[in-house]
Amino acid sequence: MQYQLSDVCLGDIDMLVRQCELPAMSRDPLKMIMFPNADPSPEEEEEETKWSIEYLQESLQNDSCYFRKVTDSSGCYAGFAIWTLDPSSTVTGHKTKSTQKRRESWNPASLDVRAWIEVSNLLREERQRVLNGQHNIWRLTTISVTPEHQRQGVGSMLMQWGCDKADSCGWNSFVMASPDGVPLYTKFDFKVVGQVQIKHGAFTSMFRESRPFIERSDNNTDNSIKY
Template identity: 40%
Template sequence: MAISLSNVKYLDIALPVRSIDYPAMQDGPLYRIMFNAILRDEERENIVKWHTVSMERAFYSGTYLCKACVVDGTPLGFAGWALDNTTICSKPDQPKKSSKEGNYLPDTLDITAWLKASKALMNERKRILSNLNNVLRLTFMSVHTEHRNQGVGSFMMKWICQEADRHNRPIYVLASPAGIPLYSKFDFETVGQVDTGKGVITSMLRKSR
């Protein structure tokens, strides 16, 4: 299967969020913390819209996004990263301000549990990154549920590692259980864990080269 990698522009974020990242995130501990497993279609749609807006804001704030596509342009993989403790250049297609305003939250979101888990993960991230510079922090990586175990994740990860190595950057990720085999394959080492109560999220670091 021929796959190509390209940057995701601000106006194109909605499709990979809906078709790839939202279905993939439902398998992870954070989703189980944030939302009830039994949701109506309307509730799921609200979560997708909220997640899309959150991703757009992350892009506006400096998160870089890429997608892995087949020849016809259909996205199979989606990944995002930020450069911590370093200067981030603005993107050419970045708008002057977010097109989506407001602080809408889905009614089904367990805000208390979400904030508690987010604080624990943020503290773990600070613990590891406080003494590191020029870090590429992988914020997420997801593969279309129908195309897992077909090399899509490895294709994206290989490119990200090459870019990190080119700039002598370590890579850091807070990995869900499903992501650990992939990151381990690319020489990430476990440096900590956060027990969310709905599953363990593993703190992993790949040293600069």
């Protein structure tokens, strides 16, 4: 199957959440902490979906966030990723806008805010421990592949773009990996440096050092690739 890698626009966000993020995140430990009700009503599910859509729309307007999507030959969404040049680690020459904050008044009723904050604090502490004052850290914050397109190279396509970007800019990379993501990140030379155990599983902190950048002759990073 042929896949196309391209930029993301605001008009993509709704369907990227509905078709990619929600199905891909169904077993994610953080999602199960945040939304403990395993059988939400249709109204609760739609509210959670709209909350996620708004968050991604806000992120897309942040200069420190880099979105890429993958579509199949029919134009259907296969997956997307968000890479972020961590504003807290950015030095002169890589200026970014301040991150927009989510409006606290707009939280789904089904969100366990206390549990979400507790786990977020644990993940943040682990990130700070690993990075420890390093500059220009390139973080993979989201990668979601529609279930029917998994194990067909879509995730690798998104990872290759991010790693090429990091290497071309001389940035080291970091990700807090869910259990399902560890094998993919290992394939791209991310090394395990720690772990955070939470109620529904563990998040693994992984770090990748920048390597000398060699531009690929196939130019697949910005166009298309077949799997």
